[in-house]
Amino acid sequence: MLPRLPRDNLLELCRKMLLIRHFEEGLITLHNEGRFRGHYHVYIGQEATGVPALSLLEASDYVFTTHRNHGHVLARGAAPGRVLAEILGRRDGYNGGKGGTFHVAPVELGFLQTSAVVGGIIPLATGAAYAAKEKKSGQVSVCLFGDGALEEGAAVESFNLASLWKLPVLYLCENNGKYGHGRATSAIRSSSMAVFPLTDLPAAYKIPAQQVEGTDAGLVLTVIGEAIRRLRRGEGPQFIEAQTVRWPGSVSNWPVLPVRTQVAFAWDMKAVPEAVKEWYQFSDPVLLFIRELLDEGHASKEEILDMQTSVADEIDEAIKFAFDSPEPDPKSALENIFAAEKRGGCDA
């Protein structure tokens, strides 16, 4: 379902989704070339959740994300060059290269902490919501985490606190098929989560909870838009489970690129390898969105192809920017252990 938005906004959503896709695909290539190290995770297949969801926020709202953060920070407008520089451990990264892929946190965009401890951000996001409530600032706190995080006790302890104290926090659980190996909800039950559907868990804590098809940008916008309105009205925490189908490149522990996405796949799947055709046909949120744009006459194929070219250029520039960024001075490892002066809160 295409969101009911002006054409410019629709194209902007499309562009962001495409940007994320190209960014992540480029990253996999860089990793394959040995140009950065460490375990990493990509947001491919979940673009239609993060992009519309975060487009609904005010600039002052808080966002907390996980090991799978690249798509979220880009969706919120982070500069791809600085995100990549962070992933490469360079000085111009949002966190000076100290965070890396697990911890990209553009604080100026409201990302206060990006934690790679499964479940770690759920209490933190709840706390930021508590601060918003106490400050009466009208801010909301959005917590984006995977289905696996519900297996950690930290999740439910937070649900309890948020529910008791009516905190303005949106728990946005991205169920991407657990570990990338299967789907925790809907048709197939999970071997690691007895709660089914997952929304039963927040519901037990009296938190309004719904499921949404996470590959459908329009539905995501509607459902999350309503949840955020309820948050701003002071109705207390909200829980959304956004379901997406596992991207075939994340079967193993490390991302493997089966094919580089071309917008042309939206109208011509020939170039897609047989083994992954089904996913790109039915579950790829970017291609789905492009098809809808085309079907409803919001854009022509040429315009989409132009968009792809422009996105590719932006990624090329980002890569250049990131690799041009210097390595941090080794001695700077000893900086930033403690804040010296007293200011409180964060940089933003």
Place this chain on the structure above:
Amino acid sequence: MLPRLPRDNLLELCRKMLLIRHFEEGLITLHNEGRFRGHYHVYIGQEATGVPALSLLEASDYVFTTHRNHGHVLARGAAPGRVLAEILGRRDGYNGGKGGTFHVAPVELGFLQTSAVVGGIIPLATGAAYAAKEKKSGQVSVCLFGDGALEEGAAVESFNLASLWKLPVLYLCENNGKYGHGRATSAIRSSSMAVFPLTDLPAAYKIPAQQVEGTDAGLVLTVIGEAIRRLRRGEGPQFIEAQTVRWPGSVSNWPVLPVRTQVAFAWDMKAVPEAVKEWYQFSDPVLLFIRELLDEGHASKEEILDMQTSVADEIDEAIKFAFDSPEPDPKSALENIFAAEKRGGCDA
């Protein structure tokens, strides 16, 4: 409701409840006299949960309990003298005085670990159930904990494991009115638990869950009896919430004895202080049980008075035994850090 049991069994249940009551009241007196130290908790008001529940177990079953353990170990047949010796830190205590009031654990009765960390035993009891299942021993594991433990993440992580792996564990949540300061369920909502009724939480994990009036020995026997049968049939974990009304002596952080219980209160409340009359009239499980025994002609007042005398004698002996028990040798502090020989499992 009086359990449907032969008279002897009924009298035995009564005797155990009375024994616990006298033991705990005696303990408060000893503490007031400064004869032992440390924070401690008593089981007064919950006798009709623990005594019938544990009477349903086999000798080989496992039981895990908390800071509020005295009633449970006595219900399962622990020698009052050895329990008291443990609370006094004496050599003849079940754990040589190393555990104390928080950790009384008669291993020979299946008490493998008594943890005073709220929620701490819930994973442990789940693990003993896992062992029982793997050993195909037919044993069940019973986990007795307070309503407050449901606020700890450890509880739900365990529920998930037990449900996924269909483990023979009975989660027996004794809701005694949280912290002794209010009732977490039924009419009044808790300020520290959003889940309401509490059974919604295990139910979200697909664990069969029911509530029972914890002051009614007959109901407790029936409901828990059924749950244990389901456990032994391999139907997976069971959850029971037993509700009792806060004993007025546990309003504050330390037990305060408003009056020493006399069995005669069952038929004559004159000696009960006005401020606490309501509790002794309507919520005291021991007096309720005695009244039922009398009403249905299972015992005469004289027999009950005799029982009281015999219980009092037993407690007197226990006190003598415990105080006669020597203090442990200071140097024995250095023993029992590690098990030397390899045997595995526990002493029992």
Place this chain on the structure above:
Amino acid sequence: MPEMAYYEAKLAALQEVLRADERVRLIHETFLGLSPRRSLFGEIEKNFPGRVISPPISELGVCGLAIGAAMAGMRPVVDIVTASFSFEAWPQIVNEAANAFYMSGGRTRVPVVFHMIHGLRGGGAAQHSHSPQAMLWNCPGLEIVLPSSPRDVRGLLKSAVASDNPTVFVDHALLFEIRGPVPDGDDPIPLGQADIKRTGSDVTVVATSFMVQRACAVAEQFAAKGIQVEVVDPRTLVPLDFETIMASVEKTRRVVVVDECRHSCGVAAELAARIWEAGFDKLKAPVRRVATLDVPVPYSKKLEEFISPSESRIVEAIHGVMG
């Protein structure tokens, strides 16, 4: 200088931090533990409505909430009660709070205080008697404060709350009834300033928290015998004022370190190692450590006393370095 009881100074500081900064919240209300004085805290709840919050028994979630609130501009003081319960919150304290400023590249500040009561309180047994400050010192990014006197608890609590860093405030129940001078006014004591609790020229005892009191009592006994013990209280482990410690070491050249953590990898191990490193050629005798023995804490009184860093063990250690 006016005298105050420790619990009074602590309560005064709590009122002062609440008054001084609208962003301060107290989460949980057992700053006086199980002490019979704890009801006096009710006064604070009355004076600062909405500023003291009762949480569920969810240390992990509650500490995480406080950390997140601190990131978003509040200044929460979470009372974890017994220090052993900090373990429930370990992932949040050690892996979220401690790392936040660093891994954000110096951008996310976490002005949270974790309050807890550590050590052998008497009858706390194995699960309620921990001193986690050594483990915490092994986690860079956390400030660690260990008050030992009425004056210190007041001045240090203020600095802990004012700090923009996550600060662990480790108190001890056996200090609450101690009386001592507390200056008028309410000057904070900066973190990172050791304090000479007693001057002496013959031997240095570096002690923390309640052990400072014990060391002073022992020093009194030695003074009667003409041996002058200097008692140095670091007051904060992070930041550590090592200069003050070494100045004393260089003066006396004989050192005993007393701390209530368990022996292995305890605070005394670190302090002793640093003193050795800096003072190798100045020391007249091997540094002696007095710590809780490497044993789970037994309930029984005699056993608990046996493993504790008792006065008699401190006396023996002083004889050891003097001998």
Place this chain on the structure above:
Amino acid sequence: MPEMAYYEAKLAALQEVLRADERVRLIHETFLGLSPRRSLFGEIEKNFPGRVISPPISELGVCGLAIGAAMAGMRPVVDIVTASFSFEAWPQIVNEAANAFYMSGGRTRVPVVFHMIHGLRGGGAAQHSHSPQAMLWNCPGLEIVLPSSPRDVRGLLKSAVASDNPTVFVDHALLFEIRGPVPDGDDPIPLGQADIKRTGSDVTVVATSFMVQRACAVAEQFAAKGIQVEVVDPRTLVPLDFETIMASVEKTRRVVVVDECRHSCGVAAELAARIWEAGFDKLKAPVRRVATLDVPVPYSKKLEEFISPSESRIVEAIHGVMG
């Protein structure tokens, strides 16, 4: 003696413990971490159906379950994966498992093994690079095992599983590809036996885990210059074979301790303090510690290298004690 890769020796040991004792269960399956060899573990799952269990992401619940199962007669080996995640399970490891035997008066045995992979794996950043062994050493009641060679991982894993005590098995991802001799047969290596990994008479380097390999590489360099470095590997911290360490110290009278825990209150602090205490009058130079600097672990390669106990820092420390 046949040669084996470390990962092969580890997999062999896992098969052997499963074969030797019907009560053994492996909970979780990443004993080889993120290594490309990890798929070889599939063999074990195939050979021992029902003996390897995949748990949810619930370290606290899962470790607690393993502890409870051990109390009730099983011998579970829980794989916590990255050692940093042991913090999620901290209350169960530190406050349940460690205390059980003691607080039951020596009656409840907990034959559980907690397996984890510690340290700077390269790019793990602040939240995935911890070395919790120092914190764990501060918790009496836990055995701590730190293998450093193919032979040791095989022999020590067997003893860990055979032990009736809770044992933390702390491995290091950078060891997996190392090759070395592994004797035929399958003799366990008793806990509490240090191993001289290289003999030398000029200086003693006490090193643990992957640092043993690094120390040996450095020793090689020094040998070329005619300086003989003895590398002592305690192999287990609890129980600790301090005699073997001191025998070496008494021989060389110069000591460097290398360990990957953070500096303050780290394993090197404890080892150094003990060596000072026992060897005060034997040491020719102050003991030097080489540990990870007191900093949260940065992601960036250059920064991570800067804080790590690198070869160059070990070299410098050896020069320091020789100088």
